[in-house]
Amino acid sequence: MSIFKNKLTLLLPVIVIVVLFIFSLTAIPSINPAPKQLPVAIVNEDEGVDIPNQGNVNMGDLIVQNAQAAASGTEAGEAPIKWIGVGSDEEVQAGLNDQQYYAALVIPADFSRNQASLRSPEPTQAHVAIYVNQGMSTMASTMASQVLNQLVDGINAKLQGELIAFFDEQGGTMSTKQAAAFAAPIVKDVTNVNVTGTHSAGGNAPFSLFQPLWMASIVGGIIFLFVKKSLKLTSPIAKLKVNLAQVLYGIVLALIAGYSFTWFADNWGLNIPQFNETALFLAISYMAFFLMISAVFSLIGIKGMAIFVIFLFFGAPLLNMPAEFLPSFYQDYVLTWLPMRFMIEGLRELFFFGQGLSMNHATTVLVWLAAISTLVLLASAFIPSRRRGTASEQ
Known part of the structure; x- marks a missing residue:
């Protein structure tokens, strides 16, 4: 009897295609993986600052609004970051330890006040705290950290442009202290929490x-x-x-x-x-x-x-x-x-x-x-x- 008359032999091409199809499905998740809705906490403790003819200005609120607007600007459910408003630094720490967030951005109480001082003879750089939850996932926390760093870098670039325009109006003179603050109007204090450390297979x-x-x-x-x-x-x-x-x-x-x-x-x-x-x-x-x-x-x-x-x-x-x-x-x-x-x-x-x-x-x-x-x-x-x-x- 010829093997080509056997039913299994005749079905073999179909069987091979089915097996290839089934096991090719396992490769889909690793083909161009893109993050969607990574939970990242944001805390705004900024108390604002009183500016003549403008009233109380809260730069922290503007950062939160801009971040959330950028996230909602994509198709529903497809935004890479899901911003979660949190009330305090302490709540953020608890959430990071409970694996609720891959990262967090904390805007301190003196943020607007320090920003406003950049145009004064005694400037003080504004600080923000960035927490990276390494233990939750090295891949996701790194991505979230990059987004937060890009967010702050973008604000820094905008502030530098505004400061250039301001000092041009003042005759282009700048003190040593002002020049130092101009280099980085906002300082990022980055802290890795629940660190994976060494000898951990890269966190895996x-x-x-x-x-x-x-x-x-x-x-x-x-x-x-x-x-x-x-x-x-x-x-x-x-x-x-x-x-x-x-x-x-x-x-x-x-x-x-x-x-x-x-x-x-x-x-x-x-x-x-x-x-x-x-x-x-x-x-x-x-x-x-x-x-x-x-x-x-x-x-x-x-x-x-x-x-x-x-x-x-x-x-x-x-x-x-x-x-x-x-x-x-x-x-x-x-x-x-x-x-x-x-x-x-x-x-x-x-x-x-x-x-x-x-x-x-x-x-x-x-x-x-x-x-x-x-x-x-x-x-x-x-x-x-x-x-x-x-x-x-x-």
């Missing part, structure tokens, strides 16, 4: 730990699948006992994986600020992934491998990028369904935000994932084998 340490742990979870699930296959179990009670043993052994595996992986990473040179907390969190992550994979294998057998391969291929490009850099479809319908993102979020808090292991959002989701997967795995013992593939794939 949480992502760099994902793939090895994920693959180890899959390997654990596969080995248990074939071990149970070799036992040739037929009784639901026998299957339940084996599945329960699998859960208990999974706890041991999780602790081994968590502590050994943390030790490996530490010895590779990765900065692990909290060894025990990191090891326990990785153990929780491994347990959640291992039980989820085992539950799926117990229901549909080795065919479930396709699900986790797709998770890996689709998840890897997304997990290393801020959500605001992704197309809306990937934000709403792909990223939200990836269980691995909670591992990365939890590690980011441990590594860069000085938080110890706690039942925060990431940990809670992983614990619930482990609990639900355990129930599914145990319940699968009572599902007839014909509904889960072959009898050997238990």
Whole structure:
């Protein structure tokens, strides 16, 4: 029989095209990523200054209005920056630590007063504070920092033009103090907060730990699948006992994986600020992934491998990028369904935000994932084998 008469051979071109199409979708997020609606805080504490014939002038208000007008000047939902008004410097610090903003601009109380003094014999440079939230995302915080720096640089250039015109009217004379202030009418005080530091894979340490742990979870699930296959179990009670043993052994595996992986990473040179907390969190992550994979294998057998391969291929490009850099479809319908993102979020808090292991959002989701997967795995013992593939794939 000619191989060209086989149905699979004839369908092969279509299969190849479909596979290429599916996996080419994983490249879309990394093709010309553009930020949309990056949350950046802006605080205006400026008290203004009284100017003859003009009344109280508040330059901080003008900066806020110009920044917000520039952001709203693009198509709805497509502005790179989402300006969020905040009441005080203290509130900004709390928001940065809670990962609400990638950066912040704080305009102090004496901003207008110092600007007005630039035309006097005793000029004082105005200052603004820029906070860059490195730990939240190196890519997004760098982009937000660039926008803030460009904003202040633009104001500086405008002020210099106004000062040139003013001194021309005064005969072009300028004191040494005025010349020094003229060089930079507004001084940017830039502070990096929740810094990633050195030996952090450029701020991507949480992502760099994902793939090895994920693959180890899959390997654990596969080995248990074939071990149970070799036992040739037929009784639901026998299957339940084996599945329960699998859960208990999974706890041991999780602790081994968590502590050994943390030790490996530490010895590779990765900065692990909290060894025990990191090891326990990785153990929780491994347990959640291992039980989820085992539950799926117990229901549909080795065919479930396709699900986790797709998770890996689709998840890897997304997990290393801020959500605001992704197309809306990937934000709403792909990223939200990836269980691995909670591992990365939890590690980011441990590594860069000085938080110890706690039942925060990431940990809670992983614990619930482990609990639900355990129930599914145990319940699968009572599902007839014909509904889960072959009898050997238990």
